Amino acid sequence: MSAHILLVDDDPDLLKLLSMRLTAAGYRVSAVASAEAALARLAIEPPQLVLSDVRLPDRDGLALFGEIHARHPSLPVILLTAHGTIPDAVEATARGVFGYLTKPFDGKLLLDKIAQALALAAPIGNKAGGDNGWRSQIVSRSSRMAEVLAEARLVARTDASVLIRGDSGSGKELLAQAIHRASHRADKPFVAVNCGAIPEALLESELFGHVKGAFTGAVNNHRGLFQAADGGTLFLDEIGDMPLPLQVKLLRVLQERSVRPVGASQAIPIDVRLLSATHRDLESALSEGLFREDLYYRLNVVSLYLPTLAERREDVPLLANHFLAKLSDKYQKPLNGFAPDALEALATAPWPGNVRQLYNVVEQVSALATSSLIPLSLVQRALRAAAVEVLSYNEAKQRFEFDYLVRLLKLTDGNVADAARLAERNRTEFYRLLQKHELNPAQFRSHPPVAE
Template sequence: MSATFEPHAAPPSKPRARILVVDDDADMLRLLAMRLGAAGYQVTSVGSAEAALSQLDIERPQLVLSDVRLPGKDGLALFDEIRSRHPSLPVILLTAHGTIPDAVEATARGVYTYLTKPYDAKELLEKIAQALALGAPTSPSSQADEEWRADVISRSNRMADLLAEARMIAQSDASVLLRGDSGTGKEMLARAIHRASPRAKKPFIAVNCGAIPEALLESELFGHVKGAFTDAVTNHKGLFQTADGGTLLLDEIGDMPPALQVKLLRVLQERAIRPLGSSQSIPVDVRIISATHRNLEEAMAEGQFREDLYYRLNVVTLTLPTLAERREDIALLANHFLAKLARKYGKRSSGFAPEALKALTMASWPGNVRQLYNVVEQACALTTTPLVSLALVQRALRTPSTEVLSFTDARQRFERDYLVGLLKMTDGNVADAARLAQRNRTEFYRLLQKHELTPGLFKSDGSGVATGPHDDPVADE
């Protein structure tokens, strides 16, 4: 049982707070919804603690009002669950006289307050107003205050804490390392930090260190002069110069080749770049933000990432949560994407069916926000009605999508599968495999080591076991 009541008229002076009411008595639910609605609140009512927790996954209210005695989980168990998920969300308990001791105990554990049934309507509204006032920000944010993070769609506590830290860090010139799984929004957070910084009116430039071939990356970063190499027919300004005065995001910094790591370290130390083919250094004033989904500590231990560069880049670390760790944002993000995509596809949209939205909030999301966008886009492209159905969402969630992989991840997977194919074809003979790949044997061994492939395992003469990418004992897929 779930219902939402919104009054026809509301106080125009401020946005209406949303209250989640939990009671297994249908008459009590209707009465509370009417009284709170008449007072200007938006009310969502449910009949059990389990339904309340599901509703919290879809949309977070500003306050929860719950009866203590409920079927299944009781009001105290509900409070404990809310406290673990949303520590700052105020909870008011309604209790009969016989359960007052339980309510007193809950108050000592953090419940905002409790009221006994039959409750006084005026007292209830006063307690609600007090709880909401305590939970409200001390001063309303101006529109300008929010512009810096306008692209970061979120209302979760986890993201609110992260954004508060990001905004504080933005005021300095300290290098920032953004950590997080692929698809969590590292570039978007980097842009927000730039917009909140004194460099906001200067360029923001992003480069994916894993997506540009090693032979071109140095020229892209530092530039080159005419004649520096065969195809250098004109002078080329690198990304460091392009970002001068602003911010440079080095995305997937963990994939930067070791030789370039040395040159980057020198640039950070000297605050100057030397284009390829030039004997002159050019001063640059750039704030560096780097991002990675790799474990750089492990990469350092394996000799794949320089320790001195790591400490230059990692002055401040911010870690983005996975989408599963901020489920209260899923409905908000899904509706935001749907509105945006409906305009792209020229479709009229009235949102998701309730069961479709619930399916989105309960999904696992290994590809994080990027995967959510892809699922919403597929559902939007295929829908023939303004309301996106559960069936379309389930279809999109079941469909494997290579778009969920980042370019770097997809390239790594292809590279490994390619090497496995060559080793199987040549019966584990590295010289023959390197010849087919048109690479020298030293470089080919380096690639095998990178992907933890042992040639002997591909011999079929009894000295090893021929394997493939999915049944290889050293595979990490």
């Protein structure tokens, strides 16, 4: 697939000449005559590169670059400048413009500059098969998602640690898999683990492995997930739920590039690219002492934010029909689409559970459908059921923990020692659970202490 270039110039003759030259070179060109038109085109379909004149009628190319850079920081911009505006162009280069060419410019030089910018920004094609093979599981036409994917493609070429932020159900693991497929580690393992779904006592062994006899029940040597991912990528989902003691050990692994299984005397070298994700506010966790600052900066070399489904609402019909096609095969039903009013109901729903919730709704209507076209009534029924509660496993676990701790504190009148004893946990671990859920035992006492 050819790269898409957005060309911006108010000179109709030059615009036509450049469009013909770039099209002849194999590029797909969108040509506009103003900065406003360029921004509108960017919102509809972000290109791989912007080529703009510095002097434009509604605002100059430098101001246009500033707006492009704010919205699409990884999108390369090349400026075309007359001799009188060279100082401005040089300043823009220092601010992040990829480069500039002085009019009149050599055609070969222009093509070389464009090829250089595209090669550094987002190369066309990869081992995963075609331009979009690496992100084939991510269905989207949203400009916000396009920018996230452009940055993901860019960072995939490095071994930098990436922290993926986003609400539950927004597709963080899918993005992590896409980064892996676009990287030079694509033919090596991709291993994912949810740090909040594994009990603290088992998480260390799962991550780092253990040797036979390390603890009761360790009847064999066990390779941890770091070793399983050697040469490839390890994805730590819900990293914000990792207990502090394990955060210390994870930091040591990242610093030393080696892992020591539980009960072992020797460390084992590893070569792993680390991706992590969270829906929590890690900055708040830092200030509360629940997450280590040194580990945070190790993990957050590059931060990517996945928009909620409500923030990429134009993707709802696309995703709904995509899921329907998959579920049509699963349930062996000839499901051909949604009635117009049913699709409108999906597009305007609030979607607190994001893409995961949308999939569940489409699965429900697929299972109950008696005709090839999904009616509004089925969609409304599924949306009402989904509105009652949409919880991931980890969210359900967190809610159970909170309710359980509240019941224990009420039962023991806020006595932590008694509550820990009933929970069969030591006081240190019990206090850590209370901190995690921001529960103050004093609030549960019949006669709370009076401040003097």
